[in-house]
Amino acid sequence: MKYRFFEHEQFNYETLLALGSAYRQAADPGEVLAAAERIVDGDAESWFTTWTELGRRVRDQADRSYGQGRQVSAREAFLRAAAYLATALISIDGTADPGRSGLVFREHRDCFEHFAAAxxxxxxxxxxxxxxxxxxxxxxxxxxxxxxxxxxxxxxxxxxxxxxxxxxxxxxxxxxxxxxxxxxxxxxxxxxxxxxxxxxxxxxxxxxxxxxxxxxxxxxxxxxxxxxxxxxxxxxxxxxxxxxxxxxxxxxxxxxxxxSTSWWQHMPAEMRALWESGERETFDAFMREAVKEPEHAAVWAWRSKPYGIESPFDLFTEIGKxxxxxxxxxxxxxxxxxxxxxxxxxxxxxxxxxxxxxxxxxxxxxxxxxxxxxxxxxxxxxxxxxxxxxxxxxxxxxxxxxxxxxxxxx
Missing domain, CATH: 3.40.50.1820 (Alpha/Beta hydrolase fold, catalytic domain)
Structure with a gap:
């Protein structure tokens, strides 16, 4: 797919994913495109804020429809709101306040639960x-x-x-x-x-x-x-x-x-050699230096978080399984x-x-x-x-x- 919304790879892919989810009413193409226009390419805070605001606005619409007994409108809006709030979270580790993830995740799941019940x-x-x-x-x-x-x-x-x-x-x-x-x-x-x-x-x-x-x-x-x-x-x-x-x-x-190949594919051969030779402290020191840049740090935090392992050497060892x-x-x-x-x-x-x-x-x-x-x-x-x-x-x-x-x- 040659058409791009963003140069930032993840922003672009997540936008495509949001557009595709409109096939099953988990997004509205107009809402997605309007949000994409407001986002600063590669800016984590801009991404998070734009999608969070959209999700909350659609959730408010869902609440109004629900209060009026409009079951279909409420169900569809709760699903879109849940999807937009979840989309916001992909950039949270690159913002100045990642601690906001807990609140937005709970809002996302609350909307999904309302959708499921409807x-x-x-x-x-x-x-x-x-x-x-x-x-x-x-x-x-x-x-x-x-x-x-x-x-x-x-x-x-x-x-x-x-x-x-x-x-x-x-x-x-x-x-x-x-x-x-x-x-x-x-x-x-x-x-x-x-x-x-x-x-x-x-x-x-x-x-x-x-x-x-x-x-x-x-x-x-x-x-x-x-x-x-x-x-x-x-x-x-x-x-x-x-x-x-x-x-x-x-x-x-x-x-x-x-x-593990998705983790190693962009790593220098020297790092693979360090890991294979068991040089844990050196490997960890190089990796922590490499992810000091804010964008790299955000990607590392997002990808490593589900494994629950602090040491990069130990993480790569675990992923090897x-x-x-x-x-x-x-x-x-x-x-x-x-x-x-x-x-x-x-x-x-x-x-x-x-x-x-x-x-x-x-x-x-x-x-x-x-x-x-x-x-x-x-x-x-x-x-x-x-x-x-x-x-x-x-x-x-x-x-x-x-x-x-x-x-x-x-």
């Missing part, structure tokens, strides 16, 4: 039992849903809000007659911002409790559970499939063999892997994963010519939904590739 039928807030506590989530259902239905587990990536995964996956699933489970896993959204729980590489320890939870419900068809993951979940989804065999079909958007090499041969669940042209974080890895898989698989290309390129196809949502859900529908409806219910590997 859906038809209302989404059900759920607590998924997890290691002595629980993971928060929402179970969305199609109108007039009755009896056990096929269900999509929507697996978020590293930093996206629930509004993003609703617009990217959840809404399309519900429109096609699925129930859709959105949840915060370790290191994601509320589990990170409100409880400080970090990521983990062994994602089967997350997905197995989610599957257990769904199998305990009478309104879920346990033989027709799909797992669809975006962004860094392109690693987490296949990782979970290597151990959890009760998933019928799965999608990775995009496919990721090794998460996020590889499918030791487990990919165990994956037998039918898996669709997207391969978007212009993938910036993990270029080439969708095909690497496809070629490494021993079981049923499909690689689906998305191109610039059809407007569906870039990481997670931000502007190609109709094209994405058609290809991905036609694929899952065919496999879940025929029953031929739906495995019998089995216990997860220990």
């Amino acid at each position: 859906c038809d039928p209302p989404a059900e807030p759920v607590a998924i039992p997890y290691e002595g506590g629980s993971l928060p989530g929402y179970l969305f259902s199609p109108p007039d849903a009755g009896g056990p239905l096929p269900t999509v587990i929507v697996n978020n990536g590293s930093d996206g809000p629930l509004t993003a995964v609703w617009a990217l996956i959840g809404a399309g699933a519900v429109a096609r007659g699925y129930r859709a489970l959105l949840f915060d896993g370790p290191g994601q959204q509320s589990t990170l911002f409100q409880h400080g729980v970090p990521f983990r590489h062994d994602w089967e320890k997350v997905i197995t409790p989610v599957v257990d939870f769904l199998l305990g419900r009478e309104d879920v068809d346990g033989t027709r559970i799909a797992l669809i993951g975006i962004s860094q979940a392109g690693y987490w989804v296949p990782r979970a499939l290597a151990f959890e065999h009760r998933i019928a079909v799965a999608v990775a958007d995009p496919g990721i063999m090794d998460v 996020y590889t499918l090499d030791p487990v990919v041969e165990r994956i037998t669940t039918p898996l669709l892997i997207t391969d978007p042209e212009g993938e910036s974080f993990w270029p080439g890895q969708s095909r690497q994963l496809y070629e490494a898989l021993p079981g049923p698989k499909e690689l689906v290309r998305f191109t610039e010519a059809e407007g569906a390129d870039l990481h997670c196809e931000p502007l190609g949502r109709a094209v994405f939904e058609q290809r991905v859900f036609d694929w899952t529908d065919a496999r879940l409806e025929t029953g031929g590739e739906v495995a019998a219910r089995r216990e997860p590997d220990q």
